[in-house]
Amino acid sequence: MHCWDPRIETMPKEDLQKLQYRLLKTLVYRLYSFSEFYHRRMKEAGVHPDDIRTLSDIRLLPFMYKHDLRDNYPNRIFCAPHDEVVRYHVSSGTTGKPTVVGYTRKDLDLWTTSLARALTSCGLGRGDVIQVSYGYGLFTGGLGLHYGAERIGAAVLPTSVGNTERQIELMQDLKATAIACTPSYLIHIGEAAERMGISIKNDTDLRSAIIGAEPWSESMRTRIYETMGVKAYNIYGTSEISGPMFSECTAQQGIHIWGDIAYPEIIDPVTGEVLESGESGELVMTVLQKEALPMIRYRIGDITRIDDEPCACGRTHPRIQRITGRVDDMLIIRGINVFPSAVEHALLGIPELAGHFLIEVDRKGSLDDMIVRVEVAPEAFSDRINDLINIKKKVEHTLKSALNVAVVVELAEPGSLPRFEGKAKRVIDRRVI
């Protein structure tokens, strides 16, 4: 194993937790004293910095939400003096008003350090040529990876997105060994190369890909490896916590969250209670050393779980698992949290289905009624009603055991359910409460 900072990355857990506690304490005192926003928030929650006596006392602190950033557009909750801010990034604002993130020199340094550790943990370093095909500009992906790759001594090929044929030529000519981009763009590059008569596997030096900013799956990882000969690593972050910051290591057993940089918690999205270690729930992040835009218990809205067991790579920092959904999409059916992504995942394993589905929720009397409409694969269609009823029962049984809630399944004609370009709307909630 090669670490960027072995002392921190393999620090014994107890020492790491002591360090986290010290950083948290400093952060909370600083914000209580110097941030009007956090001072007011803590007062409202009836918590004083002196109440934070252990690391787990972090749960006394109030949450922070995306709308806090929007409501204080552009920079009203920044906590650093104006002339110490050296960079801005702005989120795209697809789901509302854009949000602005600011960085001091130290913020940029920590972000870059975080990525230097991440890229090193993927086996990259001096001698590598890293093609950064994330967008450069207001989006954090391009510049973030750019400086992270430079920090580890790799050569950066700052291609940004677009002009795919040129990207492929440069990849060949400059012998790029790694690429950082979205999973969909990587697949697009693979297909474009094929059309140009170039095999990424045989005609280029590309061996790893750092991909993220979009959901992707283990089956895509296998497909990318088989078709392109490229080992794909998952990277994670959002602009609110700086940008892409954390990635898988060569063990590929989850994404290491550097404990001295961030403190992750998993909570029940409804009650806000911190869940037991290993349980799946909403990811909440506290960035421990941020200056310009500090983030305490920020509710990112992604659903995952934390694995805090020692990693095969030797690093001691906890790992978050693949994101399985978004809290915004969550349904509560008869008191049970149901994620459309969990429905999708359960249906994937049933060969009689064509993959498309639609969830319809109604309230009959005082009870919620969840209907999942699924398309039967044309090959699975049988003339016998009993065979079809058995498919329906099989799907109902699979969903019941995956979701812990009884579901009515309706078989739909192939091709009859709505198709989506981009983000799918798979839920129709007709409940009037």
Next chain:
Amino acid sequence: MQEEYIIKQISVFSENKPGRLAAIAEALQKSNVNIFAFSIAEASSFGVVRALVDTPETARSVLEKLGFAVQFTDVIAVRMKDEPGGLHQVARILGDAGINIEYAYAYSGREAAVLILRVSQAGEAISKIRAAGGSLLRESDLS
């Protein structure tokens, strides 16, 4: 010998909601497919439309192009006397031979009434019916 009496029925998966039968019928009309007989079997939210048509290949391809799940199913079609006891005659032959009827539907045509059967052992059913003097339709009788 017996194969000539096996008839290809088209079976179409359909959701149980207004307009689905009309969609199937319209598609068949547009491609000039004539329907001799059909039935609908229904479960709660879906059903199977089964039909004997003059050109099953055309029917299948036009419905599949519209996205329907279509299957051919082997059935037999027995001529019955269109008078009291006609159905009994046919049903008794199969019952005595221990052949189970999975489903059946019938139409009463110009020459005779016809009973369309999906049975457990088609070959045996054909030979028993013919041995008892019964008459079956061939696929060519439909076109």
